[in-house]
Amino acid sequence: MTCQETGLLIHALADGELDLTKSLEMEAHLQDCPTCALAREEIRGLGYLMKDASLRFTPSASFEKRLRSAVRREAKEKPLTQGWWRWAMAAASLAVVVLAVWAVVVILNRPSSDTLVAQEVVSSHVRSLMAQHLMDVPSSDQHTVKPWFDGKLDFSPPVKDLAPQGFELKGGRLDYIDNRPVAALVYQRRQHLINVFVWPAKSSSKSTTQVSVSQGYNLIRWSNSGMEWWAISDLNLAELQQFVQLLQN
Amino acid sequence: MPEQRSAVRFEEVALPHLPAAYNLARWLVRNDQDAEDVVQEAYLRAFRFFEGYRGGESRAWLLTIVRHTCYTWLQRNRARELTDSIDESHEEATADFANPEMRLAQEADAQMVRASLAELPLEFREVMVMRELEELSYKEIATIADLPIGTVMSRLARGRKRLHSLLAARMGVETKGGTA
Numbered sequence: 001m002t003c004q005e006t007g008l009l010i011h012a013l014a015d016g017e018l019d020l021t022k023s024l025e026m027e028a029h030l031q032d033c034p035t036c037a038l039a040r041e042e043i044r045g046l047g048y049l050m051k052d053a054s055l056r057f058t059p060s061a062s063f064e065k066r067l068r069s070a071v072r073r074e075a076k077e078k079p080l081t082q083g084w085w086r087w088a089m090a091a092a093s094l095a096v097v098v099l100a101v102w103a104v105v106v107i108l109n110r111p112s113s114d115t116l117v118a119q120e121v122v123s124s125h126v127r128s129l130m131a132q133h134l135m136d137v138p139s140s141d142q143h144t145v146k147p148w149f150d151g152k153l154d155f156s157p158p159v160k161d162l163a164p165q166g167f168e169l170k171g172g173r174l175d176y177i178d179n180r181p182v183a184a185l186v187y188q189r190r191q192h193l194i195n196v197f198v199w200p201a202k203s204s205s206k207s208t209t210q211v212s213v214s215q216g217y218n219l220i221r222w223s224n225s226g227m228e229w230w231a232i233s234d235l236n237l238a239e240l241q242q243f244v245q246l247l248q249n
Numbered sequence: 250m251p252e253q254r255s256a257v258r259f260e261e262v263a264l265p266h267l268p269a270a271y272n273l274a275r276w277l278v279r280n281d282q283d284a285e286d287v288v289q290e291a292y293l294r295a296f297r298f299f300e301g302y303r304g305g306e307s308r309a310w311l312l313t314i315v316r317h318t319c320y321t322w323l324q325r326n327r328a329r330e331l332t333d334s335i336d337e338s339h340e341e342a343t344a345d346f347a348n349p350e351m352r353l354a355q356e357a358d359a360q361m362v363r364a365s366l367a368e369l370p371l372e373f374r375e376v377m378v379m380r381e382l383e384e385l386s387y388k389e390i391a392t393i394a395d396l397p398i399g400t401v402m403s404r405l406a407r408g409r410k411r412l413h414s415l416l417a418a419r420m421g422v423e424t425k426g427g428t429a
Contacts, residue, residue: 008403008406011402015387042413055366056382057271057272071259
């Protein structure tokens with residue numbers, strides 16, 4: 001990062017408006033650049049000065065009183081006539097009927113909890129690729145990834161290394177799906193990243209493997225040994241299925 | 250009485266923000282009496298729009314109306330201030346605070362800071378007041394002033410730089426005329 005680039009960002013840094021990645025980059029630059037470090041101190045100093053100087057103007061108590069009565073006066077003058085009121089009642093009762101019908105329709109059409117989880121899985125996958133927060137523990141070693149989750153989750157996710165079969169374990173991270181913290185394992189096949197989400201299943205019933213497509217991503221969901229599994233990737237379905245079979249065995 | 254009820258609800262939502270509303274208006278119109286008039290007009294306007302208010306960020310909602318009312322007032326009464334628009338090309342928004350002669354933080358007093366801030370052009374003054382006095386986030390300022398976040402950021406940078414040099418100038422004067 002050069003001083004040219006920091007010119008504006010240094011204000012955002014002093015105001016606490018930068019995200020973690022940018023802040024770290026800036027802090028690194030400030031370590032090496034006394035000029036920018038001093039500039040930051042001056043911006044902060046100016047901020048303290050403005051807070052200390054009690055520059056705020058305070059409304060008088062009498063003004064607040066006058067304001068209140070002005071609002072009350074306005075409320076009385078507002079053309080809320082009797083006729084208007086009758087119409088409002090009629091509209092309100094009509095609204096109740098419409099609302100009741102709407103509620104029935106919504107309840108009948110409510111997406112199943114599976115659909116909701118699938119949506120969360122897709123968003124989580126997309127977010128992990130977008131925010132450059134793919135992994136908390138980057139490691140291709142299953143003996144590093146698995147212990148990392150200890151103490152962060154109330155269960156121990158099964159972690160397999162499938163590098164010999166062409167699915168390299170890249171790492172893991174914590175995520176949050178279906179109202180609980182879950183383990184996310186990241187695998188890579190050529191240029192395609194696969195997110196695998198694991199958490200303890202609510203019911204122990206063994207369900208079959210389900211395949212679906214959402215927003216262009218392939219999703220496979222299954223459960224075994226008391227765990228709920230979801231795998232998602234832009235990898236083609238055949239290879240993703242092969243990957244899931246390797247995980248299941 | 251439905252109208253009384255809505256007045257009570259409006260007061261619950263809007264009155265807690267009166268200090269912020271008054272402070273912003275006072276810094277924009279720069280006079281106690283005018284600030285009171287503008288704030289009262291803004292509150293009545295907000296009350297009329299209140300049925301359209303859908304909950305959520307009530308401070309930003311109210312301050313948007315207050316700022317708008319201030320600008321309308323300035324247009325009617327002090328149109329020249331609005332046309333004294335800032336020269337966008339005049340200066341670069343880079344950080345050259347790091348001039349050792351200009352280390353002010355310990356020495357400037359409240360009176361000087363107040364006078365220097367009042368001297369800032371409107372566009373800079375309002376973002377400085379919202380950021381430094383009201384401690385609003387860039388996003389809130391962007392919403393209230395209807396500006397892109399990038400513009401908020403560059404106006405703050407340039408506002409700070411100007412305030413800094415105004416203070417420095419004022420201090421130079423003060424030291425020369427002082428007891429030393």
